[in-house]
Amino acid sequence: MTETLLRVENLQVETRGRRRPVRLVDGVSLEVGVGEIVGLVGESGCGKSMTASSILQLFPTDSVRLAGGEISLKDAGRLDQMSSDQLRKVRGVRIGMVFQDPSTYLDPLMTIGKQVAEGLRGHLPKSQHPARVLELLKQMGLPDPQQMMKRYPHELSGGQRQRVLIAAALALEPDVLIADEPTTALDVTIQAEILTLLKSLRDRLGLGILLITHDLGVVAEMCDRVYVMYAGRVAETRDVESLFAEPRHPYTIGLLHGTLSPDTRPEDMFSIPGSVPDPRAMPAGCRFNTRCPVALDKCFADQPPLIDVTGGASACWRAEEDTIGQAWDQTAKEENNVA
Amino acid sequence: MRQAEIALFIAKRMLSALPLLLGVVVVNFLLIQLAPGDPITVLVGDNPVSEEYLNQIRAEFGLDKPVWEQLWIYVVQILHGNLGTSYSRHQPVTELLLDRAGNTLKLTLTAILLATVVGGLLGVLAARFRGRPIDAGTQTVTLLGFSVPEFWLGQILILLFAVNLQWLPSGGAYSIRTGDAGFFATLNYLILPAVALSFRYVALISRMTRASLLEVSNADFVTAARARGLSDGGILRRHTLKNAAPPVITVIGYNFGFILGGSVMIETVFSWPGIGRLLYESIGSRDYPVLIGILLVISVTVVIANLITDIVHMLIDPRVGQKA
């Protein structure tokens, strides 16, 4: 493992307001190292975006807050304990962030050039801004950067806008880039371009990238290591080869069976029955218990910790059993026989 | 390239305003035709006038010709600035209107300015201190602004400040003694009517300002700017205010018709010598040419105000006029 840049330990995010607080992220830990692309994957509502937002405390709404845990950045200390002024010095400078929908994350009334240069204020003399912006736009593979600087966001395509946002995020050469579903809102062909771009940035600049996504295909293509989240907690964390070759959590296995890939046979496909539990009424024990085909009594009583397995760890009481990979075989047969 | 876009947009908008203007003229014309009595009465009234005068009017407005020709002639006359003659004052309508227009503009523009400042301030405070007393206070003012009849507010202001406290005059635009002696003499007389007229606008503007600011503060691009390390102050200056402005500006512009309507009422309450007061007097004296003339002028003004607002909107917001 390379040197750790960013470490999150036991993160807790909960709602704030008049009602009783609801825990949306409950004890998530992860690490990103120099030059690593780390994936954070899970379905809608699992808390992955909340986790990403909590690092720089850029929650999209006032109704959630950081409730516990430690977030540490190399040579900067504890981000969770910083004042807003201190955090501001980290944002853009040490950690950059890109988001999901490039059409809403750009100010429609400001030119591209100005927006990319925004972060440079106070760090680079104004006279040098245009040159730097040009350099960045070129780096991102944008055509005709000179003209592009004077354009407005609505004149650009989705892919171009996302490149602009990445440029803006990397303007001050941060060590870490948090990318929250950067390709979800884009066409499939453009997705590939952006992902390639991210990879090349990692290669060239030694960026550590935390890539949030719901798409296992993206994980397979991009990531070195991955954290699978479920219902506010980490279900499994492995290096990518191990995860796909030999997943060791019934949820992960279920997810993989739901994804069509060259290796999947149609008769092996199914979707996980049931639905994610209500965050206000989380079950005792393992959160996946009611949907799990191989749950034990223990799973309804005690929440499993992350248990070490090859290439990572899995939060399942049965993680070390080698037959865990067949957890869904019965279900798959049933579903596909009925069909 | 942007200049060409702007020019094209302006041309297109002006072109599409023409049917509206035409519609206004047609409505006016219809009113003349449909009004009780024949068009002669509308244009001349039932004062006894000489036969030659009647013939002159007939010729001017082509009243013995078929309707379509009359309409055409009417349009031509309007373009020449001929709106008929007020029979109760024996003056050309156009002259009358021009006389008074200045005063109405003084009143309306002052009211708009006042409303923008006060309304904008209230909206900003309400957004900034959302959920706290001042927010509730502003929302109350807003509700009242939409519920209280402006002319009655004018009367109350007179009761309070002119009758009771005797701080300000209760009517007119200048005292008989000093005459129309310029801006500062009028100021005294301008305050109460302008305040009364602005009340509704304050409500509109403060509500829109608050809503717009709140929406923009929660916008995604604000989050992105924060992610780049911008301070709250910087975000306010560089993003929030600029993005919050367009809806407020359009609200001000598109509601100009309401302010004109309000000024009619206010001028009557305060005996302010503007077009609104003229309207009141002309209704009383059944001076139809003046009424129709006023309708035309005010309608055209509103169409033009909308046009200007469209253009200003386009200048501030580069997305306007673009295909999605």
Place this chain on the structure above:
Amino acid sequence: MTDNSSDSTLALATVEREGLRPPRNRFVEAWSGLSRSKIAVASLVFIILVLLMGAFAPLLQTNDPFAGGKDALLPPLSGEHLLGTDHLGRDIWSQLVNGARVSLMVGFSVAAAATVIGIIVGALAGFYGGWIDSLLMRITEFFQTLPRLVLALIIVALFGSSVTMLIGVIAILSWPQTARVVRTGFMSLRSVAFVDAARVSGMPRTAIIFREILPNVLASVVVIASLDVGAAILTEASLSFFGLGDPNLVSWGGMLQQAQQYLAQAWWMAVFPGVAIALIVLAFNILGDGLNDALNPRLKERA
């Protein structure tokens, strides 16, 4: 709203929508939403009270509102004249309760007429689209551009000031808003999304129309209608203030017109009718806002 921008709010909202409460009748939901706002309920009560007051005006009045007499310009609480008398000796209180009739009648009639016209125009425009839509929209835009009050004043001045005329004129200038909303609702009937939804959800198209689209449109129409009543009452008051109200009826606006000359001597002539107008319009505005909050819930942020 982007998927990730409100993970938690989305999660909570989904949970609320999906599982924890049985689906209820839209209108029951609306009522419960409305009743949560005390001030909206208070407004509704107030409106009903004023309605009753107008309905029973002949019983509530203390004097004939048209009968003048020798007791001119008496201040409030002078003997039997609760709110004083005007310059002709007519009782203010009696005028007030009778004036409620005109205001409410005009208000409701205008709202009803404007709503009907608006629905027809909007439905035609939205449903047929094409040139019908363009034409109707141009007309709607035109009517919205006309200066409402000035036009109403002049038309009534020209053509006479019976109550019917008043209602007609104000209604003609009020329908554009309703038309817009109805049009949007009907436009969705032609949209691809609608057809897709029908296919995917398995619901027959008529079901979608009646269970989804129509209630939404109706909700907006009701809100606009409520606000229309308030606006119409204000317009009628303005017209009456100008002396263009129906001379056979007592109206609050008319009372204000007569108060104008006597402001210095008889403040009560102006204050009471004005307060009445302000309160009733306020009530309709609050009701409209309350209905809006109850019938069109949005994913509001929980403060």
